[in-house]
Amino acid sequence: MQESPKGRRIDVRHVGAWLAVAWLLPVVTHLLSVDWLLPPLVLVTTASLLRGGRTLLDRLMLASALLIGTLCAAGLLFTAWPFGFQPIPIAGTGLTVLGAISVLTGRRPRLPRPALTDGITVVAALGVAAYVAIPYIRTDSTGRLAMLVAGGEDVSRHVSIFDTLRRIGGFAYWQTPQDVPDLFELLRYYPSGWHLSAGVLDSFVRSSSGTGDMVSSMDHFVWFFLAAYGFLALAIIWAAQWIAGPLLGPWRLPLIAFLGTELIYSDIPVMVIFGFPSEIFGLALLALLAAVIVRRPSRPREQMVLIGALLVGIGFSYELFLPSAALAAGGWLLYRRRLVRPHLVFALVVGVVAGGLAIVPITLGTLYGRHGALISAPGPVSAASRAMLLTLGLVLAAALLMLVRRLRVWRSYVLFMGAVLALPIALRAYVAATGGKSPYYFEKALHSVLIVALVGLGAVALVVGRHTARLRGRQLIAASVPAVLVSAAIAVGAGVVLDDMPSRPGTAEKHARLWHSGAPKTTAGPWAKTLMDLNRKYPPTPGATTIVLSDNFYVTYTSSLFFSMLQRTSGTTDKVMYYGAGLFSDETQNIADSLARPGVPIRLIVLSPKSDPVVDEIRRLKPDLQLEVLRP
Incomplete structure (x- = not known):
C-alpha cells in the first residue's frame, strides 16, 4: 500500500x-x-x-x-x-x-438503477431516429447517394471531412493542402468535432483505422449522421424532463409525445435532409448544456467539469453556438456565485482550460479560414417557423411567470434562454449595421432558440400537472380541452399573421413528407447511378483533376462536386470550382480559365454531345492545358 x-x-x-x-x-x-x-x-x-x-x-x-x-x-x-x-x-x-x-x-464504480421513464425516453428517441432513417435503410448505396445529392452540396463536404479525418487520424488544422488533396482547402479549419467523434467510433465499428473504399465510407457517414440525429432527439427529450424534475408526474408522457412529434415533423428533421451533421451535434450539446446549467446534476466541481466539457464540445462541433454557450456559462457563474465561491480556484482552472480549448477552432477559423466573412453568407437552409417560435414563446412565458418566483431552476432557465436569444439579436444587429444580409446563420441561430424552447416545455407540463393534480377522469379532460384549444388557436393565428401555416406548400413539414415518400430516389436516382458508374469506369488518376461536364451549369457543378467526393479529389477540384466564376458560369472563357488554374492535368467527362463545342473552344483558348476528354 x-x-x-x-x-x-x-x-x-x-x-x-x-x-x-x-x-x-x-x-x-x-x-x-x-x-x-x-x-x-x-x-x-x-x-x-x-x-x-x-x-x-x-x-x-x-x-x-x-x-x-x-x-x-x-x-x-x-x-x-x-x-x-x-x-x-x-x-x-x-x-x-x-x-x-x-x-x-477513491471512487468505486457504481451505477444507479434504471427507471421506467428511462426506457420510455430511449424508446421515444429510437422511434424518432428510426423514422428519420427509414428512407436511407430501405435503399442501397446508390440510393443513399441520391438522397445526399438531393439534399444539397453541403453534405458532400461533410462526407469528405469525415473521410479525411479518418485517413489522417486527427484534425486537419495543421495539414497543408498537399497533405489533404481530398479536402477543400478552407475546410481544414471547419469545426469538425462531430466528424472526428464519428471517425473514432467508425474505427471501433470496423476494428480498423483504415478508411476502406469511398462508397463504404459514405455509407458509414450516413449511419453516423442518423445516429447524431437520434442523439439530438434523446438529448432534447431527456433534458426537458431533467429540467422539469421529479415533480413532472403523469404529464411526462404528453411532453415526450409532443417532443417526439416535433422531432419528426417540424423544422428540425429538415436539417437531416439538407445534410447538417455539425449543427445537429452542436444543438444536442446545447440541449445538454441547458440541462446541466439549469438544474444542478451533482456536486459543484463535477458540474463545473461537465459545463467545461460541453463548452469544448460545442466549440469544436459548431462554433456558431459557442458565444451563447459561453455567455450562459458566465451568467451561471455570476448567478450561482455563492455556490462557486468555495471552489473558486477550481472554477478558474476549469474555465481557463475549457475556454482555451473551446476557442481553438473559432480562432483558427477566423485567422486562416475566413470564418469572419461568412457571417452574412447565404446558403440553403430551412427557415425556422416564426409561428412555432411565437407559440412556444407565449406558452413558455405564461408557464414561467407562474414558476420563476418559486423555483430557482426556472430562473436559471430564463437566464439561459436570454443567452441563446442574444445570438440572433446580435446577428441581426450586425447585419443591419453593415447593410448586408444574414439569412443562413441567422436561421441557424433561431434553430438554437427553438431547441432551448423545446427543452423548456417541461415548465408547461409542470404547471399543468400542478393545476390538474386533484382532477380525475372527465374533470381532467374538461380542464385540458380548453388549454389545447387555446394553444391551437394561438398557433393558427400566428401562422395566419406570419404566413407560416404548417399546411402551406414548401414548408418543412411538407418537405419531410416528400422526403420519406422516396421522392429523392426518384428524382436524383438516375443522377446518382450515373456518378457511381463513372466512378467505377474512371478511377482517379494521381495528380489529375476530374470534372464532369454537362450542358447545364448546375448539373456540371453538382456532378463534379459529388464525383470528386467519390474520387477523394475534392481539394484539387476546389481550385477549379471556385476560381472566379468557376463552374457556376455558362461562359466558356470562365470555364477554361477555371480549368487552367490548378496547373494539373484535367480529365473532362463529357455527358452530353451538346457540350462538344464547349470542349473545342476550351482547347482553342487553352492550347497548353493538359486535357483528357472522356465520353462515357
Whole structure:
C-alpha cells in the first residue's frame, strides 16, 4: 500500500487490475474483431465514476457530455501521436485515465438503477431516429447517394471531412493542402468535432483505422449522421424532463409525445435532409448544456467539469453556438456565485482550460479560414417557423411567470434562454449595421432558440400537472380541452399573421413528407447511378483533376462536386470550382480559365454531345492545358 498526495491509501493491486483491464481487454476485442464493444464499455465506466443524476439514463447522459468534450480535446493529441484512430491505444488510454481517476479519488464504480421513464425516453428517441432513417435503410448505396445529392452540396463536404479525418487520424488544422488533396482547402479549419467523434467510433465499428473504399465510407457517414440525429432527439427529450424534475408526474408522457412529434415533423428533421451533421451535434450539446446549467446534476466541481466539457464540445462541433454557450456559462457563474465561491480556484482552472480549448477552432477559423466573412453568407437552409417560435414563446412565458418566483431552476432557465436569444439579436444587429444580409446563420441561430424552447416545455407540463393534480377522469379532460384549444388557436393565428401555416406548400413539414415518400430516389436516382458508374469506369488518376461536364451549369457543378467526393479529389477540384466564376458560369472563357488554374492535368467527362463545342473552344483558348476528354 502507498499513500496518495491527499493521504489516501492506494492499493497497488487495484492499480494493477485497472491497467490489466485497460490494455488486455482492447487487445482481446481487437483480435476478435469486436472493438465496437469498447465505446459502450467506456461510456458505462465513465458513468459509474460520476455521482450526478437519479437514474441510469441521467448518469449516461452526463457521461456522454463529458466524453464528447474530452474526445474533441483529445483529437488535438490524435493529430500529434503516431497511432491515429487505432482502437487499441485509444481505448487503452481512455480506460487507463478512468482507472487513474478511480484510484486517486477513491471512487468505486457504481451505477444507479434504471427507471421506467428511462426506457420510455430511449424508446421515444429510437422511434424518432428510426423514422428519420427509414428512407436511407430501405435503399442501397446508390440510393443513399441520391438522397445526399438531393439534399444539397453541403453534405458532400461533410462526407469528405469525415473521410479525411479518418485517413489522417486527427484534425486537419495543421495539414497543408498537399497533405489533404481530398479536402477543400478552407475546410481544414471547419469545426469538425462531430466528424472526428464519428471517425473514432467508425474505427471501433470496423476494428480498423483504415478508411476502406469511398462508397463504404459514405455509407458509414450516413449511419453516423442518423445516429447524431437520434442523439439530438434523446438529448432534447431527456433534458426537458431533467429540467422539469421529479415533480413532472403523469404529464411526462404528453411532453415526450409532443417532443417526439416535433422531432419528426417540424423544422428540425429538415436539417437531416439538407445534410447538417455539425449543427445537429452542436444543438444536442446545447440541449445538454441547458440541462446541466439549469438544474444542478451533482456536486459543484463535477458540474463545473461537465459545463467545461460541453463548452469544448460545442466549440469544436459548431462554433456558431459557442458565444451563447459561453455567455450562459458566465451568467451561471455570476448567478450561482455563492455556490462557486468555495471552489473558486477550481472554477478558474476549469474555465481557463475549457475556454482555451473551446476557442481553438473559432480562432483558427477566423485567422486562416475566413470564418469572419461568412457571417452574412447565404446558403440553403430551412427557415425556422416564426409561428412555432411565437407559440412556444407565449406558452413558455405564461408557464414561467407562474414558476420563476418559486423555483430557482426556472430562473436559471430564463437566464439561459436570454443567452441563446442574444445570438440572433446580435446577428441581426450586425447585419443591419453593415447593410448586408444574414439569412443562413441567422436561421441557424433561431434553430438554437427553438431547441432551448423545446427543452423548456417541461415548465408547461409542470404547471399543468400542478393545476390538474386533484382532477380525475372527465374533470381532467374538461380542464385540458380548453388549454389545447387555446394553444391551437394561438398557433393558427400566428401562422395566419406570419404566413407560416404548417399546411402551406414548401414548408418543412411538407418537405419531410416528400422526403420519406422516396421522392429523392426518384428524382436524383438516375443522377446518382450515373456518378457511381463513372466512378467505377474512371478511377482517379494521381495528380489529375476530374470534372464532369454537362450542358447545364448546375448539373456540371453538382456532378463534379459529388464525383470528386467519390474520387477523394475534392481539394484539387476546389481550385477549379471556385476560381472566379468557376463552374457556376455558362461562359466558356470562365470555364477554361477555371480549368487552367490548378496547373494539373484535367480529365473532362463529357455527358452530353451538346457540350462538344464547349470542349473545342476550351482547347482553342487553352492550347497548353493538359486535357483528357472522356465520353462515357
